[in-house]
Amino acid sequence: MMELSQNRKIINVGLVAHVDAGKTTTTEQIMYLAGNIRKIGSVDKGSSHMDYCEIEKKRGITVFSEQTTLKWKDTEINLIDTPGHTDFSSELKRSLNALDAAVLIISAVEGVQAHTETIWNLLRENKIPTLIFINKLDRVGADLDRIYSEIEQNLTRDFLCLHKAYKLEKDFDGIVDLLEDTYYRWNSYDVFDFEKINKSEDEDKIKLIEKLADKDDYILEKYLNGDDITKNELVEHIKSNIESCDLYPVLLGSSIRGIGINNLLDGLCNMLPKAKENLDGDFSAFIYKVKIDESIGKLSYVRVINGTIKVRDTLYVEDEDGQAAEEKVTQIRKYSGEKYTVVEKLQAGEIGVLCGVKNGKIGDIIGTEKSGTGYECLGTGHKSCQNGQAVFNHVIEEKTQISSQNGQVSSIQKQTVQNQTVGTGNEFYNFHKNRQASLTSASVLISKVTAKNEEELSQLLNAVKILNVEDPELNFTWNKDKNEININVMGFVQMEVLKQIIKDRFNIEVELEKPRVNYLETINKVSRGFCHFEPKKHYAEVEVEIEPNERGKGVEFVSNLSVDILPLQYQNNIEKAVFEAVKHGTLIGSSVTDIKIKLIDGKYHLEHTHGGDFRIAAIRAVQKALSDNENILLEPLYSYKITVDKEFSGKVMSDILKMNGTFEDPIANCDKITIKGEVPISTSMYYPIEIASATSGKAVVNMNFSRFSLCHNEDEVLANTKNVIDKDETLYNGVSLFREKRKMKKVK
Template sequence: MSGQERKTGKRVLNVGLLAHVDAGKTTLSESILYQSGAIRNLGRVDHQDAFLDTDEMERERGITIFSKQAVLTWKDTEITLLDTPGHVDFSAEMERVLQVLDCAVLVISGADGVQGHTETLWKLLTRYGIPVFLFVNKMDQEGTDCGKLLAELKSRFSEGCIDFGRVETGAEEVIEEIAVCDEQTMEEYLEKGSVAAASIRRLVAERKIFPCYFGSALHLQGVEELMNGICTYQMQKEYPAVFGAKVYKIARDGQGNRLTYLKVTGGTLKVKDVIGENGDKVNQIRVYSGEKYELLSEADAGKVCAVTGLAETYPGQGLGAEKDSELPILEPVLTYRIILPDDCNVHTMLRDLKLLEEEEPELHVVWIEKSQEIHVQLMGDVQIEILQRIIKERFGVLVEFGEGSIVYKETIAAPVEGVGHFEPLRHYAEVHLRLEPGERGSGIQFDSECSEDVLDRNWQRLVLTHLEEKEHKGVLTGSVITDMKITLTSGKAHLKHTEGGDFRQATYRAVRQGLKKAESVLLEPYYEFRIELPSENVGRAMTDIQNRFGKFEAPETLGEMTVLTGIAPVSTLSGYQKDVIAYTGGRGRISLTLKGYDLCHNQEEVVAARGYDSELDLANPTGSVFCAHGAGFVVDWDEVEEYMHMERTLDQTGEEGLAEVTLPKRRHSSIELTQEELDAIYVRTPDPVKQNHGPVTVCAKEKDREPGSAYTDPKWERRRREKEVRQEYLLVDGYNIIFSWEELRELSEKDIGAARGKLADILSNYQGYRKCTLILVYDAYKVEGNPGEVMKYHNIYIVYTKEAETADQYIEKTVRRIAKDAAVTVATSDGLEQVFILGQGANRMSAPGLKEEIERTLAEVRGEHLGKKGSVGNYLFDYLDEETAEEMEKVRLGKAGKNGRDKK
């Protein structure tokens, strides 16, 4: 029994509605709500007044675009009805909802039968292990045949699809169908001559039977039987006492508040609970029903709700004891370039699109630095139109989309070892990884088999975190890698000099070095197709599929029609539907289901067209950084193993074992690398923490120092010296820091002015040691008529923004103005602000990073002070020159007279 059931006395179920577009899913939801008494009047899609079609675009198009929920009571059961999009372009939104369902109703159009997208839905329900009730709709239309439709469900889905409308009448042959689905149930039937409802509930929960109901949602036929069946045969889930929750959706309400939609999967969630590592508090718990919502003080296990106050949640995230979800199956296979108006700031749009990406993670918003372009991944034309309108309505910009191109992925053909080493002065980390090809569709898996005697557990966890925190690029086309297992086999840290960022660098470089050594394979997306056409057209279809590099099974004849099934690349099969309709005279039809990724049919052609050079991808380096005689040097990927400090864990034949290490016998020449240039390495990786240890010395290999190269060119030396003396700026987002540092946040709850003053004092002390121009920025934009203010506080500047100008906007404006001529660092943990910072060439520092930097600086100051005389006192002698000090010592000892002369 769930906590919610204990408190309300009602069973609690979360029921999802899924269907191919135009199957009548929204009409069914209206009928359920009406018959339960949740709404007084029946809405209709064609009348644009359906209860759950709350968005204007949904009403106009007559399709569901965004998932919604409604709460109703059916007999003694409280049901949260979750309506999902039916159009294939919005199927990613539908898949996210599956994570929180207790059961699903799969709606089939009696007039059209099982469609291509319906099969995709069935496979997803199977993958997530969700019990399924089927409702065959539109049975009031002419030509529908219950027997034929049930036979199709059995052949296309499962023999466990059983007409439960006849179960209610006690039809003997239907009871026998249920009994044969399970040995235990068969024994029960043979012994008692019947099957108990509890046994049926178990079979439904184990997905051995799938109750089917036939009717017409428009005319309220079969709806009551369906709901009674769900309440009777759906088993109630048991939940643990410890708190857990699964996030399935991020959205924003009409006032711009960020909403985290989740299901409580254990314990109880209460208002003001602190969630996650960032200390975010739950401000409100909302239970939506259409556009309206009810506020709760707490939500027990089993409840689906929306929460405000959580800033960094994401779909698929597990909170508390709940684990994160696996990667979704459905993903876009086309990428598009966003074309902006001439007067639109590209970085502002990038920031806005990142907000949308929180709500639609599958957008994969990417900034292409080289071409200064924004690319997104989309499902199809309808989603493009919807996204275009959302951007216009929310951000006031009308964007266009370039021609779509295929999203490729990469994998490897055989196991290989990757080595990454990062060792500039006062940094150290080495990582060894084994990269192995996985099965198609397996994604990326991470593991560790490194002994804790070799590398401590905390460092191993850090390496695995860095492996998981980003999408690693392949070396053929720069596409994301997949279908691979990456295992940590060995590693090394330094007792004094190793920091978290060092292992990030070593890990990333190990992956890239392994990919450079491996035989990389390009993958492309494939469709699974089903073509129904007249028998005389089968030859043409088979020839077309072969010409499109597809494969097919032996044709199956069904009366005058023939069915051809198989797979083919998305790039070659797109648009083929028009051809099928044309050469069959409108009698043929094709249904396409995204199958996944497989070998690219034209790898060489695609690689040549992409023109990707992995050595020029500075954000994803393939080489490593080593150190010798106090100087660092960069080693190319193909020579890293000659310099690495640990033995190989995989030899060149692919067998595990030890291999001889060749010591380097080369001469190197030092080239000084400034802190700015070291920061540039850190900045290219996620959430770096700036560590200002002063200049770091790195050198290049002698063979690279050819006459006229950048290393020996006097112009380069002059530019380097000019770069070193550039003025340094540190811009601090005041309130972001205050609410990120625990001691300041607690102080702000009592007196925000005191928190601002304390932060100003801390930064003033820090500036006195670092000697940079420090600007502390506070939001004051909500003060009506406020002209803004800049004031000098000791040795720093404090800025209060003007009306309608946020701290983010002020910082962006300032960075844009000075970043070209100065070394600029911005301290903030605002992810969107950090995206802009990187785009402008400035460095970024997180709030924890600034705190760590200040604490380390203060420790250095204390160390220097205490190291002068080994005393904590403040003595006059410490500040006198040697001669004067000697005379004063004679006076102290009585060896000199009042005039300073020595006594006899």
């Protein structure tokens, strides 16, 4: 096994938060303190360096994830600023694949909100070490005790307070670092203008040590023996518990006033795990984002796993036919917001942008070796690769988390029962295992896109295709017969933003029609599907078994088939195809979820079999299995939190019941009532507007996608032809094609 380089200190960190928690302001202060910018930008004034897009400036929210690289002391920090609005969570999810760690920012006033919980769950499912930064302690209404209680109740009990604040709201002027026994006090709104005062808080430090001792045997033993525990020992053992996601440090500050930013940067460098990658191995990287640039073409944002890539190097990317396509890197960029610098190379642990990778797609793994990284591992995103080789033990069981509670693709499970070790090195595998964020999660709404000028339909189609490359969760469909374009969206804000983006980027004015709910399908029993595909000079045979999966687990693929029966290359073709097969079910043609698909058998022909043959055979085998099963419809639910005056609490609860929702026991706070629960999106998507009108705008409503559950009105949904999703009937069927006496015979 090759040694990992420990000389460089690189960390890839994502800043994540509920909208308006101060995430972009924190990024601005970090960039200013590190010397990347000379003047701090403002979100309110539309001058922030990371939110440079016009739509972001107008709305004052982050829509696109952006990156910057800065140097702090001896560490290179690659910072990714992610969207905080739930409608743009797909950008956040894709960015998770590039991260070594994350900073979750929570407002000391608004506290833990619904989307904060969603983000936290994503971080936990992807096992990303996380530092919590409580911001806005200078604001009126800041309440640390309440925030700590909300973190404990809604996120985790395993948080570790490393700071203490003496004052809050307008008097907030600094923090005590419990590890350093130092009071950092700011004298002005200048991030540099602070003084350090020796200050010990013994009681709080003992609480810190006791909480660490609950997780760490070494610290526990020293504490029980009454031995002195040095600062270095505390830091090292806190660091190891953070890396294993057993503890989550909590820091304090006010980004708008620059308080605690230097402590936050120190925490990133001293507490969070660095990138550990193989500099000497052959190049491999993960594409976590794609943008289309008018002048240079496709920009592939990558996290480099192994090795080094240089300008004019050749690498391999999986093309549309599942083959290894040769690509040449024409330019390498390092971005800082809108601006970029051209560099000659990217090395393991870094993130950057490759130009010239025409076939690269979000989720692809690319490499400089054709075998392994460039072919077998490419695009699957979950096998162990090093030096262009795939790694398989006698029995390998891999689980790669693909999504959270969105109810679609949540994991891939693959077993290879055959001793076929062809390489070593689990660095790549350990990085990527359980770290694959949702690439194909189910958006909850579907909207039809129409051009105001009908003559611009072809231009609109091309524009939507480009946007779909950049955000595959749009999952656009094109019905030639109806001249109809449909896209998947998460909410109304995203619809408004897309409308503006199409106008600004492509000069096309469009309308997005009133959305309908995006339902999913699942199954209720075990069934098998078989397809023999043998047109002239083609051959493939696939048999699968499907069974119900746990609700919310998504789609799992399992292969127990020996590579002596069916070569690994063809098993990979089948694996990729089954996830394409579940894009359409048998009820209304919507995506299928919560299902396990097991490869039972497969056959190939040495001369006539092509990779594409197994794609068709696998899709039809799955479709056959679905048609012989009991299919069920699932609907998306909102989780909601509604706060109203007491006089309106009865109305809210009555409305929720009418919408087929549920609610927990109401929480009273002075003259306000807070009601939490779940409700079908189909009945409640316009409720925030309705309750705002009924309460003269005094209601505080927070609604976020929660999960998919059994549809409360399945018969009604199935009877409505507007809910039917178009699919390619020539592909999505259970028909087998046999050749008998030089003639084709169809068998259903």
